[in-house]
Each structure stands twice: as structure tokens, then as C-alpha cells.
Amino acid sequence: MSDPTWPAYPIMVFLSLLATVIPLTWIGRDNTGMIFLSLWLAVACISEFVNTIVWHGNALNSAPVWCDISTRINIAIGVSVPASALCMCRRLYRIASMKAFILTPRQKRRAIIEDLLLCLGIPALEIILQYVVSDHRYIVFEDIGCLASYFNAWGTYVLMYAWPIILGVIGGIYAVLTIYTIAKKGKQMDEILRSANIKKSHYRRVTILACCEICFATPFAIAVMTLDLTLGPLSHYKNWNYVHAQYSEIIQVPAVLWRSMGPTWIVLDELYRWMFVFLGFVFFALFGFSREARDAYGKVFWTVAKVFGIKRPEPSIHEEKTLEYVFAIIGSKSC
Incomplete structure (x- = not known):
């Protein structure tokens, strides 16, 4: 059975990789959650791109080392994306409530450590816990690649499926509190953002990005857990040896088989794959057309042009004043 998403999916996921990575060159380094969200989405796109290319039209166990790496990436992605969004929402709320301005150096270090534990510690813990409930080394799906x-x-749902939902719910609470605080303070938010040296348009973009992740990733995690619960009866976790008796076995599933599991399973699978494409393009749409982005594009263009002997013309005083006036208008409208 031919893959209906080929070659559209690998092309789009590669473009999504670029869309996620490019804005990192001008995004500030003070927002830990947004940086990690971008990096984790980029890692997810790389994994999806390789899997789609290597296992297009086959379910062979042709790259076992990569499968070990890819499956652990997928496990980490499941919690790292909502964890990064949680970090973003928490920071947005602290800025809106002015709690981010009264931190001592020790409290700032503690906040960074907490962000690192969320964005790196929880994914690492999930990778370790996955081995507890893993009955096979991995599964190879034709046209999809390697999956855990x-x-x-029940232990699997507690250790693996519950974390993305919990992180998403907490992040959603922070998002609601942030929106409520912004609405309550009104024009006072402009003064708060100015005191923090944060552009209002940038603050809005980060808020939209965090809300998009929570609105899509959390319901998806709930849908996946619900579907898996209905696929078959739950087994009893007797002991370690019983669960890992066939761990060394590699399951290979042809496309005709997994596509016959029903439309619900296929839709959820495709939603999971295309969610990274969607989030990547949302990321670029929010941060790829900002003033900082335009300045970065200009620097890259004139750097390349300089190699070919083309020099950047120096604007006259009249042109500089005109540009300042135009950017002032654009900036006021974007805010």
C-alpha cells in the first residue's frame, strides 16, 4: 500500500526544521522555555525526517542503532514539548504579575534550575522509566519508522501517558492566569513590559505560541491515552522478567497491517506526525517576521552580497528619518 503522504511529509517536516531553527539566531536567551521548545521541535523534525526517508516502503530492521536513538527521542518529545510550554507560561505569568522583577540572584538561579529540570530532567526521567514498561526493544512501522x-x-499509563497531560494542564492554568492578569491590569502592562525591557509584540507572540502548544498537544495526549485504553484489555504487570521476556524481539509491521487498524488510529498517527510541522510553522510565523528577524535577514543578505563585491549603500539622512518613521508606524500597528 502506497503512502499517501509521500513525498509531502518529508518535505514539510524538513521545512519545519528550518522554520524552527532559523529564529533561534535572534531570539533572546532569557526565555529558557522558548529556547528548549525550539530545540526539541528541531530534534523531533530531524527524527521524523530520517525515519520517513529510511523506512519509506519497508519495515526492515536496517538501522538498529538509530532506532534505539529515535525511540528515545520520541519518548522525550512527548513530555519535553509540554514541559517547555509550561516554562514559557510560568515566565509569562511571573512577568504579568511582576514576580519576575523581585527575584534575588539566588532565586534567579533557582528558577533556571527549575526550568532545566522541567525541560531536560523530566524527559531524561521518562527515557529511564520507559524501560520499566517496555516489552520489546522497539517496533518498526513501514512508512513511519521506529517507535517505542x-x-x-496501568503502570504504563501512570509512568508514560499521564505526564504530558499533567504538564499540559498545569501549563494551561498558568496560561489562563496570565491572560486574566493581562486583562485585569490593562494599560499597566505596557509599563510592566517597558520596565522589563520586553517588547509588547514579543510578549504577545510568546503567549500565542505557548497557548497553541497547550491547545493542541494536551488534547492529543488525552486522545492517544483514551484510544490505547480501548484497543484491548489491560494486562497484569506480574514481574520484571515476565514483562521483559521478549524484549530482544523486534516487531516489524507492514503498512497494510497498521493501516487496517481503523481510521481513528490512522488519524491520530497522522496528527502526531503533522503536529510537529504545524508547531514549526507557527513558531516561524510568530517570530520569523518580527523586526529582529528582518534585521537578521538583512545582515545575512549583505554578508553574502559582500562576497560577490556588492556593498551595502549608506542611507542618507533623509532616508534614515523616513525609515525610522516607517518602522515606528509598523511597530505601533504590530503592538
């Missing part, structure tokens, strides 16, 4: 295999027991 779980023993269908």
Missing part, C-alpha cells in the same frame, strides 16, 4: 513498545498495563 509498551506493555499494556
Whole structure:
């Protein structure tokens, strides 16, 4: 059975990779959650791109080392994306409530450590816990690639499926509190953002990005857990040896088989794959057309042009005043 998403998906996921990475060159380094969200989305796009290319039209166990890496990336992505969004929402709320301005140096270090524990610690913990409930080394799906295999027991839903939902719900609470605080303070928010040296348009972009992730990733995690619960009866986790008795076995699933599992499973699978494309383009749409982005594009263009002997013309005083006036108008409208 031919893959209906080929070659559209690998092309789009590669473009999504570029859309996620490019804005990192001018995004400030003070927002830990946004940086990690961009990096994790980029890692997810790389993994999806390689898997789609290597296992297009086959389910062979042709790259076992990569499968070990890819499956752990997928496990980490499941919690790292909502964890990064949680960090973003928490920072936005602290700025809106002015709690980010009264931190001592020790409290700032503690906040950074907390962000690192969320964005790196929880994904690392999930990778370790996955081995507890893993009944096979991995599964190879034709046209999809390598995915982790779980023993269908309650422990799996507690250790693996629950974390993205919990992180998403907490992030959603912070997002609601942030929007409520902004609406309550009104024009006072302009003074708060100015005191923090944060542009209002940038603050809005980060808020929209965090809300998009929560609105899409969290319901998806709930849908996946619900579907898996209905696929078959839950097994009893007897002991470690029972669960890992066939761990060395590699399951290979042809496309005709997994596509016959029903439209619901196929839709969820495709939503998972295309969600990274969607979030990547949302990321670029929010940060790829900002003033900082235009300045970065200009620097790159004239740097390349200089190699070919083309020099950047120096604007006259009249042109400089005109440009300042135009950018002032654009900036006021974007805010």
C-alpha cells in the first residue's frame, strides 16, 4: 500500500526544521522555555525526517542503532514539548504579575534550575522509566519508522501517558492566569513590559505560541491515552522478567497491517506526525517576521552580497528619518 503522504511529509517536516531553527539566531536567551521548545521541535523534525526517508516502503530492521536513538527521542518529545510550554507560561505569568522583577540572584538561579529540570530532567526521567514498561526493544512501522513498545498495563499509563497531560494542564492554568492578569491590569502592562525591557509584540507572540502548544498537544495526549485504553484489555504487570521476556524481539509491521487498524488510529498517527510541522510553522510565523528577524535577514543578505563585491549603500539622512518613521508606524500597528 502506497503512502499517501509521500513525498509531502518529508518535505514539510524538513521545512519545519528550518522554520524552527532559523529564529533561534535572534531570539533572546532569557526565555529558557522558548529556547528548549525550539530545540526539541528541531530534534523531533530531524527524527521524523530520517525515519520517513529510511523506512519509506519497508519495515526492515536496517538501522538498529538509530532506532534505539529515535525511540528515545520520541519518548522525550512527548513530555519535553509540554514541559517547555509550561516554562514559557510560568515566565509569562511571573512577568504579568511582576514576580519576575523581585527575584534575588539566588532565586534567579533557582528558577533556571527549575526550568532545566522541567525541560531536560523530566524527559531524561521518562527515557529511564520507559524501560520499566517496555516489552520489546522497539517496533518498526513501514512508512513511519521506529517507535517505542509498551506493555499494556496501568503502570504504563501512570509512568508514560499521564505526564504530558499533567504538564499540559498545569501549563494551561498558568496560561489562563496570565491572560486574566493581562486583562485585569490593562494599560499597566505596557509599563510592566517597558520596565522589563520586553517588547509588547514579543510578549504577545510568546503567549500565542505557548497557548497553541497547550491547545493542541494536551488534547492529543488525552486522545492517544483514551484510544490505547480501548484497543484491548489491560494486562497484569506480574514481574520484571515476565514483562521483559521478549524484549530482544523486534516487531516489524507492514503498512497494510497498521493501516487496517481503523481510521481513528490512522488519524491520530497522522496528527502526531503533522503536529510537529504545524508547531514549526507557527513558531516561524510568530517570530520569523518580527523586526529582529528582518534585521537578521538583512545582515545575512549583505554578508553574502559582500562576497560577490556588492556593498551595502549608506542611507542618507533623509532616508534614515523616513525609515525610522516607517518602522515606528509598523511597530505601533504590530503592538
